[in-house]
Amino acid sequence: MVTNLRTCDLTDPLGIELPRPPLSWQLTDGSEQRGYHVQAGTREGAADLWDTGEVEGADQRVEYGGRPPGGGATVYWRVRVRDAHGWSEWSPSARFEAGADDWTARWITHPDWHDEGNPRAGEGRPLPLLAGEFTLAQPVVRARLRVAGLGVYVASVNGTPVTDAVLEPPYTDFTRRVAYATHDVTALLREGANAVGVALGPGIAHVFPHQDRYMKFFGSKAAPKAIAQLEVEYADGSSGRFHTGPGWLATQGPTVRSHWFGGEDHDARLRIPGWDAPGADRSAWRPVTVLDDTTETLRSRACPPIRVTERLPATAKLVATDGTPVFDVGAVVAGWAELSLDLPAGRYLRLVPGDQLDAYGRVIQSKPTTGAPIFNTYVTQDGPQTWHPDFRYDGFRYVEVQGLPEHLGPEAVTALVLRADNTPVGTFETSNALVNDIHTIIDRAVRGNMYSVLTDCPHREKLGWLEQTHLLFDVVANNYDVAAYYRELLVTIAEAQTEDGLVPDIAPEFLVFDAPFRDDPNWGGAIVRIPWQLYRRYGDRTAMRTHYDAMRRYVDYLTSRADDGILGYGLGDWIGLDQETPIPLVSTWGYWRAADTMARTAGALDRDEDAKRYRALSEGIVAAFGERFSGAGSQASEILTLDMGLVPERPGALERISEAVRGGGITVGEIALPALFRVLGRAGRHEALWEFATSTEHPSYGYQVRHGATALTEAWDGPTRGLSQNHYMLGAIDAWFYRGLGGIGQAPGSTGFRRLIVEPAAPGDLESVRASTATPYGRVAVSWRRQDGAFLLEVEVPPGSSAEVRLPDLGLDRLSAPEAAVRAGARAFEVPAGRWTFEASR
Incomplete structure (x- = not known):
């Protein structure tokens, strides 16, 4: 009955540093969990670290509450659950390994790349290769290599790469945190001589001012260096450790230059065969420079590479x-x-x-x-x-x-x-080829910018602009499992927060922009929105608790900059076609959204006084907004006003927006665009959205497809205008594809899709849709088609969830539902977990 055991939303992760990591599981059938029992121990089947006992409840996500494991120790855990028929068998054991708590390794580099006080040492020189040899006198039963490097490293043991991960380590503020990785290298070691090699490049940590190559910026957070620590356990129960430090050697490699933005130069004639193998001739190599740099900044990477x-x-x-x-x-x-x-x-x-x-x-x-x-x-x-x-x-x-x-x-x-490498979890396909192509180009752009941070484009910037991370959260999360990935993004965002509470528009803040490109609430608001989005989608409170103070500080910072509830600065509705939308209106909407989310977060964490205070702040912003901007009549202005729940003084706003969208007259930019689909979708204006989705005139997604776009572009007319051809910031329609056409939604007050709303729309001449995505409880899938004058709907509800299924009103009054369905309205039915078929006909 129990499957898919995960720690921190990862399968059997190495290097976990959280003292209370979240543990989760799924059920294999439609049984209703009524209790659970978790055990954790130092070996499979043991409970010497933690035993919850038999706990009543349907929770499938708990925090590890056992004795914290020591550095590098393995925790094995298992779970059994109770349903109406009794207790299940114990699940197979899952495991997680703790991170390092004792670094004896030292940072090292090539001597030519180190000159105290000169951050440009090494410029113009080939990139370094570092190697160290050691001897194993007996068989090894377990070996872990913990390794980090700046700016990019490739590590090997005995000539074999230790991982298929690339471009390690991920973006961080390298002066505050460097992410290390832990690798199981047991199978790569042998008795006798062994070698560890590290090839180094500067990455974004060290951007040289090369005059012949493009630079978004130049500057150095840290010159190239590496640190590695190999921890082994022998068959007789003893252990050993080998690490970077004195005795390692360095030479120049065949990559003669690498520039994060401008390019890389490689001379294959300079390759050194077997340089990282034991016994290699390193007589011409030089001793490494051993640095006094701290190891306190090392933190384990806790998301897919x-x-x-x-x-x-x-x-x-x-x-x-x-x-x-x-x-x-x-x-x-x-x-x-x-x-x-x-x-x-x-x-x-x-x-x-x-x-x-x-x-x-x-x-x-x-x-x-x-x-x-x-x-x-x-x-x-x-x-x-x-x-x-x-x-x-x-x-x-x-x-x-x-x-x-x-x-x-x-x-x-x-x-x-x-x-x-976030796991793909979404599928979306319709009977309309153009709509399928639109989904494809949006997904291609998401993939093209899903690196260690979500970038805006993979060439000229490669920077983590923050507005997309939360405005398009559903677009990303419907298609990929990003629970662990987004938690790691949040750590990076929080590190970028300044002492006065400001969250810059990019994180890490490798480049300090001038305002408003540094300070806009629809960018910095990611620090508040993402923890809430993780809670709503995955049922995970960890991020809200961890970053609560940072969230609070940011909202209070915005309040310090506001004038009677109005925030008067920012970038406005970026890349909008209508220049009439007031910048303060867009910024105040972002301020309201942050305050409203802060109130909800405080309530979910039982911080009642904070919840009351931020609710009052949110209401005050709404009142000020309504008074100040009641006459603003641009499309974005009306959409954001409706999104806040305000009824504009000018009547007919919803109808005006619907008709404009239906006629292809969309003028909003990237801030108001997600709200447009949200507002019209909630109002049931799917026919208008469908006509826009299938338009091929400018501005539209179809215009991009018809003009050859294979990934979503930076502007509506991107394929014919230029700009980046790999930008996902305008991809908000994909959320409507899943929610509106696929009908996959979550009930108000539900978290983790415990309670589903399945409410597909069938606009225009659309004949069929198939959509699915993952929830913490398993896969939810919807498939519908029109056939012989009838509407057929198939719904898959994962174990642990239930759903209210609402059939669209297509003038088909004869409804057929499964026996397990309970009528919940004229065209609505309640169903438990399982696979269900509904039909509407004349």
Whole structure:
């Protein structure tokens, strides 16, 4: 009956540092859980660390309450549940391992990359390789490598990479926190001589001011360095530890330059075969520089890493009018362009990535689109060879490969698509091909920006702009399991908060922008909105409790900047087509949303006085908003007013918005756009939204599809105007696809989808929809179709949940429902967990 045991929303994670990590499970059938019993111990089946006893209740998420494990220790836990028929068998054991509590390793680097007081030491030099050897005198039964590096590292044991994760470590404020990873390397070790290798690149932590490459900014948080600690347990019960420090050696590697924004240069003739294997000739290497840098900033990464998630072979080799070969991988992606060649040594190749081609068939790069110039270079070694950058990534669909021999075809280039490896959980498909394409380009843009933070574009900025993280939370979470990922984002956002409470528009704040690009409530409000969204979607209170003070400080900061409830500064409704929307209106809406969410959060955490105070603040903002902006008549103004629950003085606002949307006259920007779908969806104006969804005139999503977009673009007319071709900020319609057309929603007051509302709309000529997503209790799925004058609806409700199913009013009055359904209204039925079929006919 019990399955999918997870710790911190991860399966058997290594390096957990929370003393009370959340433990969760799912049920395998439709039984109703009435009690649970969790045991945790130092070995499978034991309860020497924790035993809850038999607890009454339906909770499928509890916090570990046992004795905190020591550094690196493993906790095994299991659960059984009770339903109406009694107790289940014990589940198979899950486990989690604690993080390091004792770092004896030291930070090290190549001596050429360290000059006290000179952050630009190493500029212009090849990137370092670091290696250390050690001897194991007996068999190893367990080995863990804890490793971190700045800015990007690739670690290996005995010549084999320790992980398929790439671009490690994730973005953080590297002066305050560096994320380390823990790897099980037991199978990579052997008796006798062993070696650990670390290749280093500067990443975004150390951006050089190279004059020949594009730079969003330059500056250094930390020069390249590495730290690694190998902890082993032997068959006889003893243990050992090997780590970076004196005795390690350094040399220059074949990557001669890497710039996070501008490109990477690699000379394959300089490769050192077996450099990270035991017994390698390192006689010409130099002793590493051992740094006095603190290990106090090291914290375990607690979310999925970036990995290669797709391989897209080039679909064509194009030839520009000047003869330049250009490879098309078929879609706009983010990641690496990999070369596969068989050439003699010494050929110089330049790879120019981009999203679009000019009239002559060459790749377009410009500062407003991708940034310029961006290029990678590769000098061949002799024979068969493959290469891709290791220490940075690009956004592209096309890759010029200058200097490539004519005889090589499309097989020479493959796109390795990278993203944070959050598990895909959503499906959405309709009978309308255009709508399916819109969903595809939005999803492609989400993937193209789902890195260690949610970026706005994968080329010219690569920065974590915060408005998208919460305004489009449902767009991301309907399609991917982001419970652990978003908690990690929150840590990064909280680290960026200033002493006076301000949360900047980007996090980490690698670049300090001028106001209002640093201080807008619809960006900084992510610190308040995300904990609440995690609670609503996953039933997880952890983030609200952890970041409560940061949330409170931010709302109080906004209050200190407001004038009688009105916040008078900000970016407004960014990229809106209507310039008449007052900036203070948009900012005050964001201020209200933060205050309202703060009140709800305080209530959920039983902080009654705070809840009362922030509820009063929210009501005061609403009153001030209504008085100040009652005459504002732009589309965004009316939408945000309705979203707050205010009835504007000017009548007919809802009808005006519906007709404008129906006629393709949408003028809102990215702030008001999610509210537009929310307001019209709640009001049942699905016909208007459907006409907009299927429009191909500018502005519309269909315009982008019809003009060749393979990922959502930065502006409504992006494919014909330029700008970024990989931007998900306008992707709000995807939330309506799931909620409106798929009908998958959550009842008011429910958390974690314990109580579902299934209410699909069937607008226009839409004939069928299939949609599904994951909840903490399992998969929820909806499938409907029109057939022979009838409407057929199939609903899957996960174990532990229940649903109210509401059939659309299509003039079909004969309703057929399963025996388990209980009538809840004229066209509504209550159903428990299970798979159910409904029909409406004449």
